[in-house]
Amino acid sequence: MKFLDQAKVFVQSGHGGAGSVSFRREAFVEYGGPNGGDGGKGGDVWAEAVEGLNTLIDYRYQQHYKAPRGEGGAGRDRSGAAGEDVVLKLPVGTQILDEDNEHVLADLTEIGQRVLLARGGRGGKGNAFFKSSTHQAPRIAQPGEDGEERWIWLRLKVIADAGLVGLPNAGKSTFLAAASRANPKIAAYPFTTLHPNLGVVDLGAGSCYVLADIPGLIEGAHEGAGIGDRFLGHIERCATLVHLLDATEESPLDAYRTVRVELDAYGAGLSEKPEIVVLNKIDAVDEETLKAHVETLESEIGTPIHTVSGVTGQNVRPLLGEIWRAVEANRRSNTETEADKDSWTP
Numbered sequence: 001m002k003f004l005d006q007a008k009v010f011v012q013s014g015h016g017g018a019g020s021v022s023f024r025r026e027a028f029v030e031y032g033g034p035n036g037g038d039g040g041k042g043g044d045v046w047a048e049a050v051e052g053l054n055t056l057i058d059y060r061y062q063q064h065y066k067a068p069r070g071e072g073g074a075g076r077d078r079s080g081a082a083g084e085d086v087v088l089k090l091p092v093g094t095q096i097l098d099e100d101n102e103h104v105l106a107d108l109t110e111i112g113q114r115v116l117l118a119r120g121g122r123g124g125k126g127n128a129f130f131k132s133s134t135h136q137a138p139r140i141a142q143p144g145e146d147g148e149e150r151w152i153w154l155r156l157k158v159i160a161d162a163g164l165v166g167l168p169n170a171g172k173s174t175f176l177a178a179a180s181r182a183n184p185k186i187a188a189y190p191f192t193t194l195h196p197n198l199g200v201v202d203l204g205a206g207s208c209y210v211l212a213d214i215p216g217l218i219e220g221a222h223e224g225a226g227i228g229d230r231f232l233g234h235i236e237r238c239a240t241l242v243h244l245l246d247a248t249e250e251s252p253l254d255a256y257r258t259v260r261v262e263l264d265a266y267g268a269g270l271s272e273k274p275e276i277v278v279l280n281k282i283d284a285v286d287e288e289t290l291k292a293h294v295e296t297l298e299s300e301i302g303t304p305i306h307t308v309s310g311v312t313g314q315n316v317r318p319l320l321g322e323i324w325r326a327v328e329a330n331r332r333s334n335t336e337t338e339a340d341k342d343s344w345t346p
Helices: 172-178 231-236 254-264 288-300 315-345
Strands: 006-012 045-050 063-064 086-091 094-097 106-109 114-120 149-156 162-165 197-202 208-213 240-246 276-280
Touching: 006 114, 006 208, 045 094, 045 208, 045 254, 086 149, 094 114, 106 114, 114 149, 114 240, 114 315, 162 172, 162 231, 162 315, 172 197, 172 276, 197 254, 197 315, 208 315, 231 254, 231 315, 254 288, 276 288
Parallel strands: 006 063, 045 086, 162 208, 162 240, 240 276
Antiparallel strands: 006 149, 045 114, 094 106, 094 149, 197 208
C-alpha cells in the first residue's frame, strides 16, 4: 500500500428536509385541522480514528464526501427520515486542519476518537407545529436548514515513541531492521527511504516502544532541498530523537551540525527534544578513527556518544535499552501530568 500522509478533502453535511403543509380530511371526522409533519435532519459528516490504517491513500482518489439530506415531512403528522451520517475513517495520529492548512481543528490520537466535521441541517417544522388557539388552520411550513460545507486538510503524523534522524545513508533503516521486525528498504545509495517506517522494539518484561525512521535530511531541507523537511512532522510526537551519524564520514561533526540546523529551522519543538547521539557503522572503521570521532563529538555536544553497528548488531541492544529509559521517563512524566490535572479542583 502506498504511503500518503497529506490530503485535501471536501465535506458537506445534508440539508434538512422541508416541513409539510397538510390538513385532516377523513370522512365523518367532525374536526379537521393541520397535520403536516416535520422534515428530517440532514446527515452529519464525522471523522473517526480507527485501527489498522497507516496511510491516507484512500483520500487521494475520493475527495468529496457528502451526507444525504433529510426527507420531507408528510401528512398525518409523519416526520421525514433523517439523512444517514458519513464517517471518514482515519489512521490514529491524523490531524484535521482548516482550509488554510494552518489552524488545527482536531487531533485524533486514540482509537475510537470522533470529531464532527459538518453538522446536518435541521428539518423544517410542518404546519401542525404552528397551530394555536388563534391560528387554527396555518398554511405555512418551514424549509429545512442548509447543511454545512468546507474544505479541510488531513495530515498524518505517525505515533512513535522515538524517532531516527540523520543524513541520507547514515544507516537508519539498517538500524531499524536490527532493532525490530520491520523490513524497510535498504540500499547503498542516498534517499533509499522515501516515507516513514515504523518498527516495534520489544525488550521483554513490558519494555516495548515504537521506533520511527524518516527520510534523511540534507543541507537546505527546510527550503525544499532533497526530499525536504515535511516528514519531520512524523517525529513531533516522539519522546526522544536518536541522531545517527555515519562513522565512515570524514567529519561526523559536520553531519551532526547540518541536521541540527534543519531541526532548528523546522521548529515545532524538535530542537528542544532529548537527543541520543549515535555513531553507526563502527564495523567499517578502525579503532583509532572511531576514538577520534567520539572525542570530537563529545567535546562539541557535551553528552556521551553511543557507538553501534546496525549490520553486525554490535552494541545495538544496550542502545535500545537507553532509548527505552528515555521513553519510559517521558511516559511517567505524562502520567503524572494527567494525574495532576485530574486531581485539580477550582
